[in-house]
Amino acid sequence: MKIDILTLFPNMFEGFLTESIIKRAIKSNKVNIEINNIRDFSKDSHKKVDDIPYGGGSGMVLMCQPIFDAVKSLAKDNTKVVLLTPQGIPFNQKMAENLSKEEHLIFICGHYEGFDERILSICDMEISIGDYVLTGGELPCMVVTDAVVRLVDDVIEKESIEKESFVDGLLDYPTYTKPRVFEDLEVPDVLLSGNHKNIESWREEERVKKTEVKRPDLLDKGKFKLYKNSENVKIIDLKDLKGYSFHPKNNAKRTDLIPVTNMELMFQKFKKNVAKTNIDKKILTLIKSSILFFEEDSSEDNAIIVLGEAERLKALIKNYEKILEKEYREEIEAKIDLLIQEIKIEMISSKNKEEEIEEKQSRSR
Ligand SMILES: C[S@@+](CC[C@H](N)C(=O)[O-])C[C@H]1O[C@@H](n2cnc3c(N)ncnc32)[C@H](O)[C@@H]1O
Numbered sequence: 001m002k003i004d005i006l007t008l009f010p011n012m013f014e015g016f017l018t019e020s021i022i023k024r025a026i027k028s029n030k031v032n033i034e035i036n037n038i039r040d041f042s043k044d045s046h047k048k049v050d051d052i053p054y055g056g057g058s059g060m061v062l063m064c065q066p067i068f069d070a071v072k073s074l075a076k077d078n079t080k081v082v083l084l085t086p087q088g089i090p091f092n093q094k095m096a097e098n099l100s101k102e103e104h105l106i107f108i109c110g111h112y113e114g115f116d117e118r119i120l121s122i123c124d125m126e127i128s129i130g131d132y133v134l135t136g137g138e139l140p141c142m143v144v145t146d147a148v149v150r151l152v153d154d155v156i157e158k159e160s161i162e163k164e165s166f167v168d169g170l171l172d173y174p175t176y177t178k179p180r181v182f183e184d185l186e187v188p189d190v191l192l193s194g195n196h197k198n199i200e201s202w203r204e205e206e207r208v209k210k211t212e213v214k215r216p217d218l219l220d221k222g223k224f225k226l227y228k229n230s231e232n233v234k235i236i237d238l239k240d241l242k243g244y245s246f247h248p249k250n251n252a253k254r255t256d257l258i259p260v261t262n263m264e265l266m267f268q269k270f271k272k273n274v275a276k277t278n279i280d281k282k283i284l285t286l287i288k289s290s291i292l293f294f295e296e297d298s299s300e301d302n303a304i305i306v307l308g309e310a311e312r313l314k315a316l317i318k319n320y321e322k323i324l325e326k327e328y329r330e331e332i333e334a335k336i337d338l339l340i341q342e343i344k345i346e347m348i349s350s351k352n353k354e355e356e357i358e359e360k361q362s363r364s365r
Helices: 012-016 020-026 065-073 092-097 117-122 138-149 156-162 196-214 216-221 268-295 300-319 326-364
Strands: 001-007 032-037 079-092 104-109 125-128 224-228 235-237 242-247 263-265
Touching: 001 065, 001 216, 012 020, 012 032, 020 032, 020 216, 032 125, 065 104, 065 117, 079 092, 079 117, 079 138, 092 138, 117 216, 125 138, 125 224, 138 156, 216 263, 268 300, 300 326
Parallel strands: 001 032, 001 104, 079 104, 079 125
Antiparallel strands: 224 235, 242 263
């Protein structure tokens, strides 16, 4: 992976690139990070890169020309250009994971009052590291770069990043090290038991408990649903619960979004609305085919098709037994039964008519 950083303060990156995991990742050629001074791309004789804002106001604004030229000279076919800005999408682990799979990233660090809005037109993504304003994009750029580089293949052992906080919507489990007792504070017995199965399930439970206490918001969004009884907290994968399942189209043009192939709606009210909309749509189709049957084609073949549609709709309503109120289901089922009865009567009478005609014809022959 190659990362090009565009900044007005290259020295700020010195410590960052020469310590710890980033240093190792660079040394082992897992990542190549270049710091580019925005001034080097300025066409101004004094290497000017900013100017006063049109319409007045405080501060200086980064100009288009140096940034446009820098991106043009550095970008390749597969480059993702990322602008660091407090107005961007709040950065998270999933975004770090997606970016770690890119071949080439260009990070643009703003400074001063901000940048000329037209710079957005050459960016693929705007990232914020939180709802606060920093002096420049350098610290946010280091934050994002660190989170991304540690996820690049073989930079860190797979095992250590698999169960980290946020990876699957939960926080990490609590960890302890020697000594066993420190100022009356003890390490939980299970961790000293040597029973790996018990340790594993204790850790899973602790992850849930911790997330519930510290970040309950994650549990609403995550792929897990919590199941609780009096003393236990268990994680259940959504697929074990019957929600309303559907496959989103994934046709959004934003690269920061997580592709979702299967979704399960779990909120009871939401499920109810979706079920009702689904039934309404199917009823409309059934009414249309019934009108066609009564007005244009009362043949036995067509009757079988419409009756099949009606039976499938009844089965669907039965599927929604736990979601929809009994009265609502019974009312619709009664209407469908009435329609089925009418179709059968019409089918018999048109069959009788056909037979009568045939009989008359054979008598007249
Ligand atoms: C002082 S800030 C400009 C803030 C801008 N006037 C605003 O209110 O949106 C200067 C630069 O720091 C960077 N920056 C500041 N806070 C940031 C944050 N929370 N996330 C990402 N970048 C940030 C951006 O590159 C920004 O252009």
